[in-house]
Amino acid sequence: MRHTWKLTLSRMRLAMRNRAFLFFSLIMPLAFLFVAMGIFARGLVNATSYILGPVLALTVMGSFWGLSIQLVIFREQGILRRFRLAPIGPGAMLASSILSNYFLTLPTVIIEFALARWFFHLQSWGNLWAVLALVTLGTVTFAALGLTVASVTNTMQETQIINNLIWTVFLFLSGATVPLPRLPSWIQKLALFLPPTYLVEGLQRALTERDITLWDLRTELLALAGGTIFSFWVSQQLFRWEPEQKVSRRAKVWAASTIVPFILLGVWEYSHGPLLRNSKSAFDTLREAQPSPDRTR
Numbered sequence: 001m002r003h004t005w006k007l008t009l010s011r012m013r014l015a016m017r018n019r020a021f022l023f024f025s026l027i028m029p030l031a032f033l034f035v036a037m038g039i040f041a042r043g044l045v046n047a048t049s050y051i052l053g054p055v056l057a058l059t060v061m062g063s064f065w066g067l068s069i070q071l072v073i074f075r076e077q078g079i080l081r082r083f084r085l086a087p088i089g090p091g092a093m094l095a096s097s098i099l100s101n102y103f104l105t106l107p108t109v110i111i112e113f114a115l116a117r118w119f120f121h122l123q124s125w126g127n128l129w130a131v132l133a134l135v136t137l138g139t140v141t142f143a144a145l146g147l148t149v150a151s152v153t154n155t156m157q158e159t160q161i162i163n164n165l166i167w168t169v170f171l172f173l174s175g176a177t178v179p180l181p182r183l184p185s186w187i188q189k190l191a192l193f194l195p196p197t198y199l200v201e202g203l204q205r206a207l208t209e210r211d212i213t214l215w216d217l218r219t220e221l222l223a224l225a226g227g228t229i230f231s232f233w234v235s236q237q238l239f240r241w242e243p244e245q246k247v248s249r250r251a252k253v254w255a256a257s258t259i260v261p262f263i264l265l266g267v268w269e270y271s272h273g274p275l276l277r278n279s280k281s282a283f284d285t286l287r288e289a290q291p292s293p294d295r296t297r
Contacts, residue, residue, distance in 0.1 A: 007088070007096030008103070015104055024066065026108055029059040033112050037120050040179075048120045050286050052112070053204030054176050056131070059108055060138040061170065061196060063101050065163055068146035071097065072159045075150075080241045090239035094232065098143045105139050126207035130217055134206060137224035138199040144231035145195070145258060151238035152247050152255045170196045180276070181283040188276055193259075193266035198223040201279055208282055219265075219275065226261040234258050 015021045033055050040051050074080045083093060116122040149166070153159040171177055173187055174196035180188055191197040202220030205212055214221065238251050269275050 004092045004095045004099070007092060008099040011096055011100035012104060015100065021066070021104075025062060025104060026111075029055070029062065029108050029112065030115065032058060033115060034119075037116070046123075047286060048116055048122045049124060049126060049207040050179075050204055050282065052116050052122065053207050054200050055112060056109055056135065056203050057138065057176055057196060057200045058171075059112065060105065060135055060199065061142050061176070063098075063105065063139050063143035064146040064149075064170075065167065066146070067097050067101055067143050068150040068153075068159055068163055069156065071147055071150035072153060072156055075240065075243050076156065078243075084241045090236050094144075094147055094235055094239065097147065098140055098232075101143050102136065102139045106135075109135055124207070124210075126209075127212050127214075130206035130212060130214055131203065133214060133221060134199060134202045134217070134224070137221060137228055141195060141199075141224045141227040141231060144228055144235055147235040148231055148238065148255050148258050151235055151240060152252050154243070154247065170194060175200045175279070179279075179283055181280045189270060192269045192273070192275065193263050195223070195227055195259075195262050197275070198262075198265075201275055204282055205278060208286075219269070219273065223262060223265050226265070227258070230261050231258045 015025075033052075036051050036055050037048065040047065071080075080093070113122070113125070146163075149162055150159060153162060173183075174180075174191050174194045175183070176196050180191060180197070180201065183191070198220040202217050202224075205217060205220075209216075234254050234257065238254060240247075265273075
């Protein structure tokens, strides 16, 4: 544990010196906040909480990109080889990556809350404990997924190609950019099998529904917790210190299996789950709260 904490502090210091990290982890999320609020909320106070959910989700999901690329760079440049000489195992190395990313993500989330309150008149904070739980599990889940991708890719170019493919699916088929009820029916059903869907819908409910409890969000929390445990375990098993180490076909199958918990949950949601109904109910409530053209004249 001591080695993990020291590595975490070291990784945080290195990240703070990196201008690219500051741009992608702070400036871009805040820019997206203003764009999303300007396009979808359009000055409507009731829409602010609803739109803030996907904004926070995208901030959290940035862990997927950042850590996968960072790990590949470390391996290509021989930095991991140096760490191997110290009494540090794969678990400590991966845990320090996730922890440092989590502690650096929290300030951005807090700033987004503050800006939503000051500039877009956010009326309710929602259930902040539920938001914190979702942000925590979401950050760890997507970080672990990114580390799994990095474990089975050999070069930066290969990592970026795979990341782009996965990110495109996460971005446009989960409700992260367009509200889920506005998407075609077949995409809504497909979204039940994607990790970001549970993060986005959970954050929207935590921010918009009054008196919501952690128990009410048990499906979303369970999905992210299951994804966290399985993805971290797989990334630990597939971890490579040396760039010369070959990736077996079996390893790639293991990496692809990280989606299994979400497939199993998606099957249950498709048959019995309330996620799509809850999503439509929240969206309908938002539309009913918007002033009609007659009222605004």
